[in-house]
Amino acid sequence: MRATKAAAGTGTGGLLARLRGRQNRNLWFWAFVGPFAIGLALFTYVPLAWSVYLSFFDAHNTVTPTDFVGLDNYTAMLGDDAFVSSLGTFLLFTAFIVPATYVLSLGLALMVNRLRFAQAFFRSVFFLPTACSYVVAALVWKLSIFNGVRFGLANTVLGWFGADQTAWLSTTDPPWYWLVIVTVRLWLQAGFFMILFLAGLQRIPPRLYEAAAVDGARPGWQTLRYITLPQLRATSVAVVLLLVINAFQAFDEFYNLMSDARGYPPYARPPLVYLYYTALGQEQNLGLGSAGAVILALIIAVATVVQARWFGLGRKED
Amino acid sequence: MTRDIGRRRLFGMAGGVAGGAALTVALAACGSNTGRSGKGSGPALSQWYHQYGEPGAEQAVKRYAAAYDKARVSVQWRPGDYDRQTAAALLTDSGPDVFEVNGPKLDQIKGGQVVDLTAEIEAVKGDFNQAVLAPKIWQDKVWAIPQTIDTQLLFYRKSMLKAAGVEPPRSVDELVEAAKALTARHRKDKVKGLFLGNDGGAAVLGGTPLFAAGLSLITEDGKVGFDDPAAARVLGKVRQLYADESLLLGAPTDWSDPAAFVQGLAAMQWSGLWALPQVEKALGDDFGVLPFPKDGAGKPAVPVGAYGSAVSARSKHRKEARAYVKWLWVDGTDKQEDFALAYGFHIPARTSLAKKAKQLQEGAAADAVSYATEYGHAEPLLWTTPSSTAYQDALNRIIKGGANPESELKGVVRKVEAELQRAKTK
Structure with missing residues (x-):
């Protein structure tokens, strides 16, 4: 900044030159950042603000409503059993999928890290599902692995042991549909987080393990608990944050696994799916949908702040 | 598989295959194929259909449009989540002039999104299947012309x-x-x-x-x-x-x-x-x-139910659009018969045509037609999405979860009553 000012002060161009900055730096800054900033404002911030605005109106089939209703949409949404239960679904899902993916991807990383040969091969194999789309994977799960008839993969395998065919997605007692939803997400995301853990593991200096061994630490649990996990702390924080954000975005596999031409069953219905039907269905109740979205956004914001505090995100590593 | 879905979702309220529907809508809005094919003179009208699965249906509706000589009608054949696409397009000026709709829904009528077509249908109103026509009527006005019955x-x-x-x-x-x-x-x-x-x-x-x-x-x-x-x-x-x-x-x-x-x-x-x-x-x-x-x-x-042909209130050529709808879906009986029976298998919405059709006179098809006429019931216009969502959720819980039907229905009745109240007051 000081350099820029000095340059402008000695120059003769006046305001324009000052605005451009030394070597046209400001100009170049906006040339590169501008398109992105405009896109961000236009496609993220404007819709966001508009959605908040809509949430205070009765906006059926319109984005320019006139019928101000105050907080009615919010009370309606919070009094709606289906929405409240969808929030419950979503917390349950997060509470399960985050630790499950964490453990699975850490386990994979520890195993792959110990491999003496073909490490690159296994790393790639486990990473590959990440490249698959949620929609495609959900359809494969729904139509071929976990379909309910005798020729579905899961039922074929169980059939060898004499079990009856199970309708995985239609059975609510026990809730087998959760098995389908959770496995597809585990398959899709475990590989990616395994790569993060692998990078973390490779940064741990071998001398720490050597010193521990000299001090008499047994390999296995003790080393894992007192050397590996503390050393992976930075990676773990990042992984957990990403996992929680991913869980908040639960939509794709739920929608593609559970919805049918008539809508979505009242089971395993996360809030995004519910809002999608409220705001974007033929009903087009954009006010109510926006109110739900704002409530959801507030919950996510609070959760993120709490999490960041708890992990000490942004604090200097000690 | 996706090819057939549009047609099958006949009485459907929502759903589809694509995941990011918002994206679908956005992409659809920038669709490059405007399908301008009409060769008649007069103003340009755009007409939307959802994607029917039957081979030949698309060529057929384009043929009908090309045969109209008072306007240049371009047909858009829209795959994907049609109900949402139209709902979003009707909020803008770039939507269709004439479109088929699985409705229109009460809020679309009350929101002034579709045009009154009573005058167009009046002369032959009695010839339409009354069960499917009833949900197209609000306050004694007809808001869409039924096309074919499923x-x-x-x-x-x-x-x-x-x-x-x-x-x-x-x-x-x-x-x-x-x-x-x-x-x-x-x-x-x-x-x-x-x-x-x-x-x-x-x-x-x-x-x-x-x-x-x-x-x-x-x-x-x-x-x-x-x-x-x-x-x-x-x-x-x-x-x-x-x-x-x-x-x-x-x-x-x-x-x-x-x-x-x-x-x-x-x-x-x-x-x-x-x-x-x-x-x-x-x-x-x-x-x-x-x-x-x-x-x-x-x-x-x-x-029973029928897609209806409606005219958008945002159309710049409402008068011409209404005339076109009348020409095709009220007066054009030959085209209606062709559309219902030559490609897929639907019952023409006009009773006189349904009676004439040979394909519907024997075997299982004849049984089906008689059931539709005798026992057919359509979803009423007042059965709005919040009502149906509450009912479907309850039905799901009763069937799969074994919930008590009486207490579940009690909750639904309360919600539907509130919804009916909302419909009446506004």
Whole structure:
């Protein structure tokens, strides 16, 4: 900044030159950042603000409503059993999928890290599902692995042991549909987080393990608990944050696994799916949908702040 | 598979295959193919259809449009989630002038999104099937012209019923018994008695069991039509089908596709009229069709519905658009007949045409037409999305979760009453 000012002060161009900055730096800054900033404002911030605005109106089939209703949409949404239960679904899902993916991807990383040969091969194999789309994977799960008839993969395998065919997605007692939803997400995301853990593991200096061994630490649990996990702390924080954000975005596999031409069953219905039907269905109740979205956004914001505090995100590593 | 979905979603409220529908809508809005093909003179009109699965249907509607000489009509054939695409497009100025709609919904009419077409249909109003016309009417005005009628039926495999010693069911109790007996008889082949869709029937049956029990969703004078012990009774029987494990669940294709029935995964299946040619081709005469059987004091029931042709209130050429709709869907009987029967299998919305059509005069097709005329019921206009969501959720919980039908329905009645109140006050 000081350099820029000095340059402008000695120059003769006046305001324009000052605005451009030394070597046209400001100009170049906006040339590169501008398109992105405009896109961000236009496609993220404007819709966001508009959605908040809509949430205070009765906006059926319109984005320019006139019928101000105050907080009615919010009370309606919070009094709606289906929405409240969808929030419950979503917390349950997060509470399960985050630790499950964490453990699975850490386990994979520890195993792959110990491999003496073909490490690159296994790393790639486990990473590959990440490249698959949620929609495609959900359809494969729904139509071929976990379909309910005798020729579905899961039922074929169980059939060898004499079990009856199970309708995985239609059975609510026990809730087998959760098995389908959770496995597809585990398959899709475990590989990616395994790569993060692998990078973390490779940064741990071998001398720490050597010193521990000299001090008499047994390999296995003790080393894992007192050397590996503390050393992976930075990676773990990042992984957990990403996992929680991913869980908040639960939509794709739920929608593609559970919805049918008539809508979505009242089971395993996360809030995004519910809002999608409220705001974007033929009903087009954009006010109510926006109110739900704002409530959801507030919950996510609070959760993120709490999490960041708890992990000490942004604090200097000690 | 996706190719067929649009047509099959006939009475559907929502859904589809694409995940990010917002994205779909956005992309669709920038679609490059404007399909300007009309060669007539006059103003340019754009007309939207959802994607019908039948080969030839798209060429047919483009042919009709090209034959119109008072405007240059360009047809857009829109795959994907059509209901959402139109809903979003109607908010803007770049939407269609004329469009077919699975509705219009009450809020679309009240929001002034569609134009009154009463004058266009007036002369021949009596010739339209009244059951499907009724939901297009609000405050004595007609808001869309019904195009073709679709209905749903219970398909049964004669040979399988015979092997199990079961008669085609004439009541819901008989249906429960038949499905149970058929499942038991064919257990070793892993054939189930009945297929009502992969969710056990909640989605596709909707209000049909209520109608079969002599009730309705909303009465003619605008009150909740199922606040009655008979409603809980009949839904309890549908639950029984699920509890008996007589239902096929988790088939690769859903109820709209006759594949499960044709492949012998189930002895009976609830599916659409559109499936009839396919079933006939695969099974010859080893099948029959029934309406949803009656329960107690009711009558058998089948759902009917029709896509309607509507004119957008944002159109810049409303007068011309109305004239075009009248030309095609009111006066153009030859085209209506061609559209209903030459490609897929629908019943023309005009009763006089339905009576004339040869394809509908014999065999299972004739049965289907008589069921649709005699037992057909359409979803009323006042049956809005919040009402139907509450009802569908309850039905799901009753069928799959074994929830108490009485207390579930009580909650639904409360919600529907509130919704009816909202409809009346605004």
